Amino acid sequence: MGAYMIRRFLLMILTLFGMSVLIFVMLRIVPGNIVDILFDSAGMVNPDDKKRLEEELGLDKPIVQQYVTWITSMMKGDFGYSYVSEKPALDEILPRIPVTAKLAALALFFSVLFGVPLGVISAVRQNTSLDYFLRVVSLSGLSLPSFWLGLLILMAFVQYTGWIPIYSDQPRGFWHELWLLSIPAAAVGFRASALIMRLTRSSMLEVLRQDYIRTARAKGATKQSVNYDHALRNAVLPVVTIIGIEAAFLIGGLIVTETVFNIPGVARFLVEAIRWRDYPIVQSLVMLIAVVTVVVNFLVDMAYVVLDPRIKYES
Amino acid sequence: MATIDHKAELARAGAGVSGFWGTAFHLARRYPLGAAGAVIVLLFVLTALFAGYLTTYDPTTTNARSSLAKPGPDHLLGADFMGRDMWSRIVYGARISLAVGIGSTVLGCFFGVIIGLMSGYYGGWLDLLTQRVMDILQALPLLVMALLMAASLGPSLTNTIVAISIPIIPNVARVIRSNTLALREMPYVEAARAVGMSEWKIAFRHVLPNTMAPLIVLATAQLGSAILTEASLSFLGLGIPEPHPSWGRMLSESAAEYVRTAPWLVIFPGIAISLAVFGTNLLGDAVRDILDPRERS
Numbered sequence: 180m181g182a183y184m185i186r187r188f189l190l191m192i193l194t195l196f197g198m199s200v201l202i203f204v205m206l207r208i209v210p211g212n213i214v215d216i217l218f219d220s221a222g223m224v225n226p227d228d229k230k231r232l233e234e235e236l237g238l239d240k241p242i243v244q245q246y247v248t249w250i251t252s253m254m255k256g257d258f259g260y261s262y263v264s265e266k267p268a269l270d271e272i273l274p275r276i277p278v279t280a281k282l283a284a285l286a287l288f289f290s291v292l293f294g295v296p297l298g299v300i301s302a303v304r305q306n307t308s309l310d311y312f313l314r315v316v317s318l319s320g321l322s323l324p325s326f327w328l329g330l331l332i333l334m335a336f337v338q339y340t341g342w343i344p345i346y347s348d349q350p351r352g353f354w355h356e357l358w359l360l361s362i363p364a365a366a367v368g369f370r371a372s373a374l375i376m377r378l379t380r381s382s383m384l385e386v387l388r389q390d391y392i393r394t395a396r397a398k399g400a401t402k403q404s405v406n407y408d409h410a411l412r413n414a415v416l417p418v419v420t421i422i423g424i425e426a427a428f429l430i431g432g433l434i435v436t437e438t439v440f441n442i443p444g445v446a447r448f449l450v451e452a453i454r455w456r457d458y459p460i461v462q463s464l465v466m467l468i469a470v471v472t473v474v475v476n477f478l479v480d481m482a483y484v485v486l487d488p489r490i491k492y493e494s
Numbered sequence: 495m496a497t498i499d500h501k502a503e504l505a506r507a508g509a510g511v512s513g514f515w516g517t518a519f520h521l522a523r524r525y526p527l528g529a530a531g532a533v534i535v536l537l538f539v540l541t542a543l544f545a546g547y548l549t550t551y552d553p554t555t556t557n558a559r560s561s562l563a564k565p566g567p568d569h570l571l572g573a574d575f576m577g578r579d580m581w582s583r584i585v586y587g588a589r590i591s592l593a594v595g596i597g598s599t600v601l602g603c604f605f606g607v608i609i610g611l612m613s614g615y616y617g618g619w620l621d622l623l624t625q626r627v628m629d630i631l632q633a634l635p636l637l638v639m640a641l642l643m644a645a646s647l648g649p650s651l652t653n654t655i656v657a658i659s660i661p662i663i664p665n666v667a668r669v670i671r672s673n674t675l676a677l678r679e680m681p682y683v684e685a686a687r688a689v690g691m692s693e694w695k696i697a698f699r700h701v702l703p704n705t706m707a708p709l710i711v712l713a714t715a716q717l718g719s720a721i722l723t724e725a726s727l728s729f730l731g732l733g734i735p736e737p738h739p740s741w742g743r744m745l746s747e748s749a750a751e752y753v754r755t756a757p758w759l760v761i762f763p764g765i766a767i768s769l770a771v772f773g774t775n776l777l778g779d780a781v782r783d784i785l786d787p788r789e790r791s
Contacts, residue, residue, distance in 0.1 A: 190626075190629070193626060193629075194626070194629045194630055194633050195633075197626065197627070197629070197630035198630050198633050198634070201630055201631075202642065205642055205643070205645075205646040206642075206645070206646060311527070314527070315527070318772065318775050318776060318779070319768070319772055321718075321771075321775060322718065322722075322768050322769075322771040322772035322775055323764075323768050323771075324722055324725050324726060324729070324742070324764070324767055324768070324771075326726065326729050326745065327745060327760075327764035327767065327768065330745065330753060330760050330764065331760075331761075331764070333753050334753045334757055334760060334761075337753055337754050343753075427634075427635035427636070428635070430635045430637070430638060431635045431636060431637035431638070431726070434637055434638070434641070434726075434730070435637075435726050435729060435730065438729075438730060449638075449641070450641070450730050450732070453641060453644075453645040453732060454731065454732075461642075461645065465634070465638065465642055468634065468635070468638050469633050469634055472633060472634065472635060473633050
């Protein structure tokens, strides 16, 4: 098991290294280099200024050297400077993380709260009208774009209350903030809970087909006991892995939802940085997202090894 | 993987179905949700094909006099700020959505199949290398990967298709690879090798056709998410550029301010996206139930 963990850890490092190369290359095959873009937008034409700027940004050096400089300074905590605000990238990114993290945690909480029980009910009542209804609801949850759901929620607020619950930087206390965040979190969480529900249902159905469930039924255990003591306990385990998939899923939802609700978080900041062509920010943010998703998936894999006694990794 | 002879199985079940319509009718009875999905997808495709016959206005012609017109006899679903007819834009939007959905799915599947087949069939260092590259492509969430690609390639219809196809490649390659790993040990592959068939020919003539069922399952599942990703990219202003009528783009133009003043500009494009994705998802689920024996219950 130890060897497996070490191997899995090294693979994670390798993936992150590859990711950093990919991000670096992708942002440098942009039509026209960054200096051209900056010059176009500033309307400057002096070639000497341009040369000086290129030197200042290190763009005159070979691409491999540029990459090494980027990686080594990132290791030291230097993420470069934003082209737009000219502040250090880290100072722009860090203050925006808490809001997004709170939103993500709340959305995840909602999705587990609704997704797991509804998935279990749907599996236990397989092929009844309740199951059909829940399946249609979860499938429509996966089909609604979360930005549209967000807009519909806003529209409902305008219709019935006349005001829009916009997130502000200074919420009045904990409960007020929770209330303001729970509206966008519901928009993100609806899709996420639909996903959890589908996966819980199929995992539960899989377990219900096992031999030990038939044995439990045969020995006369009550339906209640079979479903909840025998089946659910074993079905919950694969649901843990879903959280890894969820992390990736949530980030996609957060990007559009923060845009709809005007929440000053990192997810919306990524879109803004791409629009402004603020490459140091884009580079650092995408790398940050990659680190988060890769590390979450690593931790989920490790949790799985620890939690599931059936799994023995030899090599 | 064992394949299922549907005709034989249906006959055994006493269904006694024959011909295309008979089979279609039987499947529709057995998978009512899938049939509903198939109808929605068919309508979606027909709308895209015959957009010109379904509309009276041009989707891109502006008309100051009908700016923000309410839904009524002149404009069935109202008109946007520039006076463009919403019904026309939604009908023509089906073309964009379908083009991006099918285009990126086909492109992603094409490269995914080739990479998966090579990786699974030849194995060794080639497999090891491609697996690590696939790990990297899967490390980012779908939308973030598509955003990065779109930012790098610039906004255009072709670039949007390419940007969305990239995250599809690893999903397809993984499935095809694991199927190929199982298939290459099959006796018929050994037989083909024994009669002196070249490895290349075995891979394409004997292994590839047998991975078609999981590929179809995967492709229909990816279609819905490709359509949704296009809508999200265009909503964020990084997908389909003006003047193409993209459903996601229509929501970004109208978004916040029209929530109060012109709700029809928010409601109709959203219904179009949701319905198209819902239809493909329903169909995808039914296709999986039909083709994947393990999921049967």
